[in-house]
Amino acid sequence: MKAPRAAGRSTPKPAAPDVAQQLELKPGQSIDLLKALHILTRDGKLNQDSRRKLKQVYHLYQFIEPLLTELAAQDHPVSLADHGAGKSYLGFILYDLFFKNLGRGHIYGIETRAPLVEASQQLAADLGFDRMSFLNMSVADSTRTDAVPERFDVVTALHACDTATDDAIAFGLEKRARAMVLVPCCQAEVAACLRQNKAMNLARTPLAELWRHPIHTREMGSQITNVLRCLYLESQGYQVTVTELVGWEHSMKNELILAKYTGQKKRAAAERLQQLLVEFGLDQSLQHRYRLD
Incomplete structure (x- = not known):
């Protein structure tokens, strides 16, 4: 027979590492960030839609992280442009898992919807992610502005609709990107x-x-x-690999185009x-x- 539970004693909440393990989060992932992005609820839970979004971003991170590691060698300050950033799930998670501890490099989120840009700017300030910038403009306009560097190492476009993916490719070519990671949408x-x-x-x-x-x-x-x-x-001059982003049960817009510059046209x-x-x-x-x- 089990001993009766002592009166007034509640079951302790799992420690943060246990919560991260239960949610299958990557090591070092900030739970506070995921709550701020509304991927996690206030009590640290995932709903089905959030789990799908997180799985997509994590799967994409698996392709991007080796590129960033290679580029970051010899103290290179990696620059990344995230086109059609939306709520900047990808940019924030890349910063949290890679750029934050690296101590150098910069992420630029480019998005046409002003409220999303303003929200991302505020969140970056709140979290102290000071090497993140957010621009309220189209992908095409970002190619011509002086607000971004002349060169970028990595260009990403996650579910950039219709011709925005083509604009992201044009941006990458103009900025002589060393890698492009593209997930086309409609x-x-x-x-x-x-x-x-x-x-x-x-x-x-x-x-x-x-x-x-x-x-x-x-x-x-x-x-x-x-x-x-x-x-x-x-x-x-790019070596191109085409694969799935995630399983078809998660998204019908599932094609991932990974292009790495070799110089061999x-x-x-x-x-x-x-x-x-x-x-x-x-x-x-x-x-x-x-x-x-």
Whole structure:
């Protein structure tokens, strides 16, 4: 028989390391930060939506952390631009897990929604994350502003919608980024072009059957867009890896494009890019996006 619990004695709360272990947090992760980002509730719990967001960011961190470690060698102050930052989940967690203890480097969060930028600025100030800056502007505008450095080491774009991912690539090329980590979101530009030329393409090639139905048009538009992006990055001297971000049960926008600069521009990639633009009738509409040297 169990001994009766002493009157007035309550069960002690788990210590912070136990809570972190139960929640499967990474070592050194600030619980206060996760609460401030509303990933954790006030009593330190995760709901299903927050667990999905945290899993995505952690999985992305696994790809970014080795890049940062390599770049940080020999006291290099790593610079990172996070495009379409939103509430800056990724930027804050990168800072908390890597930049904070590194003692150098800077993260720039770029976002078009002013209230989110202001909230991120306040949170960074409250936490003492003094090497974080937040800019209220579009990805395209950030390429032309003097508010960011002339060069960046890493460019990230997590679920940047439609052509914002292309703008992030253009930003990375302009800033001579040593690595780009991209998770494309909704994509409409190529699908619109396919719809516009559908009748002509159906008469021209049997391949147009691949996007004759509206749902296929959307899917083909997304697929073609990411293939063109990968070929473009390869043509500009990047080694490209394409993989899953997380399991499909967590997000349908699941493609992760990891590009690392090698300086070896692939002529074959440039040629295939041009051939695909012509084959799908996109050469006139999208030539401005893929400027080949």
